[in-house]
Amino acid sequence: MRLLRSIYCLFLLTYPLVLSGCVIKTYEPQISPAAYPRIYPLGSSENPIIDSNITLSQALRKFAPPEIKEKQGLVEVLYYSFDGKIHKGQIIIDKRLAEDIREVFMVALNDKFPINSVIPISHNRFFNNGNWNDDNQSMLANNTSGFNYRMVTAGKKLSNHAYGFAVDINPVQNPYIKKDVVLPKGAVYDIQAPGTLTPESSVVKTFKRLGWTWGGEWNSLKDYQHFEKVLTAPEALK
Numbered sequence: 001m002r003l004l005r006s007i008y009c010l011f012l013l014t015y016p017l018v019l020s021g022c023v024i025k026t027y028e029p030q031i032s033p034a035a036y037p038r039i040y041p042l043g044s045s046e047n048p049i050i051d052s053n054i055t056l057s058q059a060l061r062k063f064a065p066p067e068i069k070e071k072q073g074l075v076e077v078l079y080y081s082f083d084g085k086i087h088k089g090q091i092i093i094d095k096r097l098a099e100d101i102r103e104v105f106m107v108a109l110n111d112k113f114p115i116n117s118v119i120p121i122s123h124n125r126f127f128n129n130g131n132w133n134d135d136n137q138s139m140l141a142n143n144t145s146g147f148n149y150r151m152v153t154a155g156k157k158l159s160n161h162a163y164g165f166a167v168d169i170n171p172v173q174n175p176y177i178k179k180d181v182v183l184p185k186g187a188v189y190d191i192q193a194p195g196t197l198t199p200e201s202s203v204v205k206t207f208k209r210l211g212w213t214w215g216g217e218w219n220s221l222k223d224y225q226h227f228e229k230v231l232t233a234p235e236a237l238k
């Protein structure tokens with residue numbers, strides 16, 4: 001009986017120590033702060049707003065001859081948009097021009113030249129009345145795009161966009177103007193407006209340095225949104 005009482009007393013003495021010492025210590029966090037994933041704000045270059053995230057085959061759903069489609073590549077680009085945030089989009093272009101496109105978009109991003117959106121023409125967003133063949137929808141949405149199997153504006157021959165040799169940037173700020181025709185409708189070319197291309201723009205200078213032609217320097221009409229670099233005579237692809 002005396003022995004039992006001694007054991008009981010020992011238990012009473014040590015129980016709080018077990019609680020405050022061993023048990024609690026066991027549950028101390030073992031992970032160092034560096035192991036937690038870092039949260040980047042939405043709209044930063046590490047966590048951009050995704051404007052387009054489709055596959056190359058989705059981006060080539062619209063009709064085009066296979067020998068032209070096989071030359072196209074998908075370039076993912078980051079850009080500073082009009083909301084002051086960094087967005088991520090995609091551009092379809094002849095694979096041989098992919099490096100030029102990356103370089104131009106890098107310059108635009110560094111200069112904070114705003115680009116509204118960069119979404120391929122075959123994105124669901126531009127699907128209307130059973131097809132994607134509506135450049136007007138892309139222009140009205142102020143969307144920047146490259147490859148588009150279509151005719152030239154108000155003409156009967158294939159555009160250089162149909163070969164992946166051309167890019168249109170911010171159509172609303174940089175319209176196509178031929179006499180009374182302005183596309184997209186209602187657009188105004190104002191060199192003071194952000195996102196407008198001028199001979200002084202780093203985007204224009206970079207394209208020209210890389211051997212591209214700017215439609216803003218044409219004489220018969222002005223196509224301020226348009227840049228092209230023709231690699232092969234289009235006739236050779238027909």
Ligand SMILES: [Zn+2]
Pocket residue numbers: 161166167168223225226227
């Ligand atoms: Zn164009």
